[in-house]
Amino acid sequence: MSANAPEKLTKKQLSADHPTWCPGCGDFAVLASFFKVLEKLQYPQEKIVTIAGIGCSSRFPYFVNSHGLHFIHGRALALATGVSLSRPDLHVFVFGGDGDGFSIGGNHLEHCARKNINLTYVIMDNYVYGLTKKQTSPTSKLGYKSKTDPTGAIDQPVNPMKKLISAGASFVARSHASQVKHMMAMYERAILHPGFSVVETLSECVVFNGGSFDDSNPRKGGVFETIDEEQHDVTDQHAAFAMAEDQYPGKFGVFYQQERPTKNALEQKWIDDSQARLGGEADPKDLLRKRFAVMK
Amino acid sequence: MTIAADEPPVQGSDHSELSTPPLQDLQNAVIRFAGNSQDGIQTIGGFLARLAGRSAREVMTYMTIPSTISGGPSIFQVHLGSGEVLSAGDDTDFLVAFYQHSYDNHLSSLRDGGICIYDTDFVEPDLSDKRYEFIGLPITSTTIEAIGGSTKSRGKNMFVLGLVTSIFQLDRDKLVGIIERQFGKKDESVLRNVMLAFDAGYAYPIGDVYKNRFSLKAGTSTGSDRVTTDGNTALTYGLLAGGVRFGAGYPITPWSPVMEVLRSELPKYGGLFLQAEDELAAVSAALGYAYAGHLAVTGSSGPGLSLKMEALSYASMAELPLVVINVQRGGPSTGLPTSVEQSDLMQAIYGSHGDAPRVVLAPQDVEDCFYIAVEACRIARKYSTQVIVLSDQALSSRIEVFDEPDWDAVVVEDEGPALEDRPDDFKPYPLDGDTRHAPPGAKMLGGKYPVVTGLEHDEWGHPSANPEMHQKMTNRRRDKLKRLMEEIPTPEVFGDAKGDVLLVGWGSTYGPLREATGLLRDQGKQVSHMQIRHLHPLPKDLGEVFDQFDHVIVAEMNDEGLYGQGQLATLLRGRYANPKIKSITKTDGLTFKIREIVAGVSEHTGNA
Numbered sequence: 001m002s003a004n005a006p007e008k009l010t011k012k013q014l015s016a017d018h019p020t021w022c023p024g025c026g027d028f029a030v031l032a033s034f035f036k037v038l039e040k041l042q043y044p045q046e047k048i049v050t051i052a053g054i055g056c057s058s059r060f061p062y063f064v065n066s067h068g069l070h071f072i073h074g075r076a077l078a079l080a081t082g083v084s085l086s087r088p089d090l091h092v093f094v095f096g097g098d099g100d101g102f103s104i105g106g107n108h109l110e111h112c113a114r115k116n117i118n119l120t121y122v123i124m125d126n127y128v129y130g131l132t133k134k135q136t137s138p139t140s141k142l143g144y145k146s147k148t149d150p151t152g153a154i155d156q157p158v159n160p161m162k163k164l165i166s167a168g169a170s171f172v173a174r175s176h177a178s179q180v181k182h183m184m185a186m187y188e189r190a191i192l193h194p195g196f197s198v199v200e201t202l203s204e205c206v207v208f209n210g211g212s213f214d215d216s217n218p219r220k221g222g223v224f225e226t227i228d229e230e231q232h233d234v235t236d237q238h239a240a241f242a243m244a245e246d247q248y249p250g251k252f253g254v255f256y257q258q259e260r261p262t263k264n265a266l267e268q269k270w271i272d273d274s275q276a277r278l279g280g281e282a283d284p285k286d287l288l289r290k291r292f293a294v295m296k
Numbered sequence: 297m298t299i300a301a302d303e304p305p306v307q308g309s310d311h312s313e314l315s316t317p318p319l320q321d322l323q324n325a326v327i328r329f330a331g332n333s334q335d336g337i338q339t340i341g342g343f344l345a346r347l348a349g350r351s352a353r354e355v356m357t358y359m360t361i362p363s364t365i366s367g368g369p370s371i372f373q374v375h376l377g378s379g380e381v382l383s384a385g386d387d388t389d390f391l392v393a394f395y396q397h398s399y400d401n402h403l404s405s406l407r408d409g410g411i412c413i414y415d416t417d418f419v420e421p422d423l424s425d426k427r428y429e430f431i432g433l434p435i436t437s438t439t440i441e442a443i444g445g446s447t448k449s450r451g452k453n454m455f456v457l458g459l460v461t462s463i464f465q466l467d468r469d470k471l472v473g474i475i476e477r478q479f480g481k482k483d484e485s486v487l488r489n490v491m492l493a494f495d496a497g498y499a500y501p502i503g504d505v506y507k508n509r510f511s512l513k514a515g516t517s518t519g520s521d522r523v524t525t526d527g528n529t530a531l532t533y534g535l536l537a538g539g540v541r542f543g544a545g546y547p548i549t550p551w552s553p554v555m556e557v558l559r560s561e562l563p564k565y566g567g568l569f570l571q572a573e574d575e576l577a578a579v580s581a582a583l584g585y586a587y588a589g590h591l592a593v594t595g596s597s598g599p600g601l602s603l604k605m606e607a608l609s610y611a612s613m614a615e616l617p618l619v620v621i622n623v624q625r626g627g628p629s630t631g632l633p634t635s636v637e638q639s640d641l642m643q644a645i646y647g648s649h650g651d652a653p654r655v656v657l658a659p660q661d662v663e664d665c666f667y668i669a670v671e672a673c674r675i676a677r678k679y680s681t682q683v684i685v686l687s688d689q690a691l692s693s694r695i696e697v698f699d700e701p702d703w704d705a706v707v708v709e710d711e712g713p714a715l716e717d718r719p720d721d722f723k724p725y726p727l728d729g730d731t732r733h734a735p736p737g738a739k740m741l742g743g744k745y746p747v748v749t750g751l752e753h754d755e756w757g758h759p760s761a762n763p764e765m766h767q768k769m770t771n772r773r774r775d776k777l778k779r780l781m782e783e784i785p786t787p788e789v790f791g792d793a794k795g796d797v798l799l800v801g802w803g804s805t806y807g808p809l810r811e812a813t814g815l816l817r818d819q820g821k822q823v824s825h826m827q828i829r830h831l832h833p834l835p836k837d838l839g840e841v842f843d844q845f846d847h848v849i850v851a852e853m854n855d856e857g858l859y860g861q862g863q864l865a866t867l868l869r870g871r872y873a874n875p876k877i878k879s880i881t882k883t884d885g886l887t888f889k890i891r892e893i894v895a896g897v898s899e900h901t902g903n904a
Contacts (some may be wrong), residue, residue: 048735061747067736068747072610078577082584086542090736111573267568274563285703295523
């Protein structure tokens with residue numbers, strides 16, 4: 001590398017605090033995969049933004065040496081919407097868990113998807129509230145015994161893929177924290193997708209939900225069944241929805257992808273059209289004078 | 297009721313015994329239009345207000361609207377004056393009643409000797425009531441006849457506007473100019489029908505008895521660059537002048553008009569307004585803009601402000617700048633959504649969890665809605681803090697006339713995110729200096745990138761649960777508002793600097809309090825008035841001002857609570873521990889009447 005060439009962005013530069021996660025937590029692998037994809041994409045370090053709400057996985061921004069924001073429970077997507085819409089120069093990443101995304105922040109997930117806000121959202125789904133020490137989460141399997149369901153969970157869990165597809169997310173994928181190569185491939189495709197891209201990543205909570213994803217982990221004797229895109233048309237919403245029927249262990253890969261205008265682009269078009277009608281960027285004083293003339 | 301051709305077209309009081317009544321040269325006229333919300337009575341009021349603005353007159357309007365989707369009783373009151381107009385008027389001089397319910401509910405608003413104009417197609421008045429004069433005419437059927445066809449009740453408002461123009465000898469040409477500008481952009485037939493209805497009202501033969509009785513004096517106010525608008529509009533353009541380019545909100549009465557205008561206006565300024573899925577998303581997205589380096593606004597009414605509170609505590613901890621508009625309305629919960637109250641003061645100052653100090657301002661009239669918005673932007677930027685602006689329902693919709701702002705002096709350019717490189721010793725939260733964030737996009741030359749957090753943190757923004765650090769940072773967040781307190785001017789005292797009574801108010805009660813003070817002073821009472829625009833932090837020298845008076849009486853539109861004082865009175869008592877501070881409160885959903893304030897002062901001072 002010559003002295004003048006920009007320094008290559010490496011995992012070393014991207015690493016910040018050592019994660020506070022428990023030893024064996026699936027989230028470590030998610031972080032490592034994220035670093036590897038960023039090493040490949042080589043975005044300028046100052047243009048990377050990581051945003052999270054509350055939860056174990058939502059500590060993510062502290063572990064990435066990029067601009068970051070650790071927000072309140074459930075509202076990370078809403079805040080990221082403001083960042084994404086007002087700063088098209090940035091690469092916006094949101095990280096969070098199942099409680100943050102499907103429970104307290106469920107409404108924002110719906111509307112971010114519908115509006116096709118340009119950002120990438122990784123849901124580290126462990127089927128349990130871990131930070132608050134083992135309460136039932138919106139994705140906990142029926143019968144799961146927790147401190148809030150001592151005799152086993154009785155509420156039907158959210159089906160993340162169905163929820164995301166029906167909400168109108170334009171890139172919906174599913175991965176598994178035990179499968180680094182698969183995660184990297186999913187994250188890279190999600191990042192390169194223009195619009196709202198989500199990767200639900202099963203990430204085991206070894207303390208409160210140990211063994212929960214063994215069925216889909218070949219190292220634990222399970223089967224990791226990936227989607228064959230020769231057979232599955234990712235643009236076919238009905239096929240994607242049908243495939244999502246099998247919630248667990250289910251398939252892994254890209255369920256659905258749709259190219260459609262982002263809200264970012266549509267808002268920018270409105271700005272451009274408004275300014276074009278005014279003959280280009282107008283002086284705010286002139287705009288105000290003109291408006292007040294009508295009130296005289 | 298129909299009128300036979302040979303009948304006189306005007307019914308009402310018998311004037312046969314009156315010889316020619318003298319021409320009344322009016323200083324002031326208070327006219328109340330009472331109808332249903334779909335009759336366009338707001339349009340009459342709006343035109344009259346604009347005409348006043350162009351005729352060097354002062355004006356203040358007052359309206360009530362039903363909280364129904366369509367229909368329901370509604371009033372629009374216009375107070376026109378040739379001198380200073382400070383309130384919408386306690387009693388009305390003229391009532392225009394469109395329906396029987398309008399007549400039944402609003403006749404008592406007329407002063408003795410007042411005139412009730414009513415639509416004979418719908419209203420049967422009690423003509424034996426000798427307190428008032430009655431003028432009856434078939435407003436609805438004449439309008440239908442004038443426009444020709446089956447337009448039902450449309451155009452009645454323009455008919456009445458023409459009638460009022462004729463009765464008060466207002467400047468018809470100027471008014472027609474304003475009407476043409478308003479409707480000229482629409483289909484040609486719209487303007488034609490509007491003018492047919494207007495002229496039918498203007499030419500209606502109500503008789504010389506009325507035609508020559510009233511003449512509204514020419515105005516005394518000077519300046520040609522006068523604008524006529526309502527509080528929400530003034531506030532909205534104040535935000536734009538203050539440099540706000542991004543916003544997010546959720547619809548709620550009476551805040552929605554602010555977000556509607558921002559949604560359309562911001563793209564022209566290169567910005568945008570997001571209609572969020574809920575109040576939580578609105579404040580969160582606005583904080584996203586703030587984090588990204590833009591000055592942003594969110595807003596709502598009381599219920600929505602409650603929903604934003606958690607995020608506002610976050611903003612306090614993270615020290616992100618934000619302007620928050622709260623157009624207050626009546627009562628807790630859905631309450632009285634289209635009525636006025638000032639009961640969100642405590643919520644605005646203390647509504648969040650933890651110690652989360654922030655700034656609270658309140659505009660005192662329509663013009664001040666503009667300037668307070670500009671000031672909110674300045675303070676939010678300078679102190680990297682949250683500023684809540686407390687407007688209210690009455691202020692949001694009432695129309696006043698004021699001088700066009702001096703744009704060169706007022707407008708703040710939006711500089712956008714500060715993306716310059718940050719040195720390796722960069723600290724966003726220095727213990728000995730101002731908060732300065734490094735927004736995303738800024739290179740950190742030291743190689744370490746910041747995480748903005750709601751966890752307690754050190755000077756670098758790094759999470760810290762150190763007890764000493766939490767104390768130091770709590771002090772820091774408090775002390776920056778104390779620095780702001782140093783620069784807040786002491787509010788001016790109207791009247792003498794010392795005396796018997798100092799009337800104190802905040803927000804939209806300015807006009808009625810000032811008018812009541814003037815009235816009491818005319819009666820020889822030693823009463824002065826102060827309106828507080830900066831509510832948190834309070835101006836620092838209030839104690840010395842209060843010491844000059846025997847009574848400090850705080851009037852506000854909220855409840856006296858369990859301990860007998862309104863919300864501002866409670867705060868002032870808490871701060872000054874001064875037993876001279878007393879309270880006048882009310883929560884009937886209506887603005888203060890002058891006589892209510894006068895009675896409250898008498899009660900507290902013991903002289904009737």
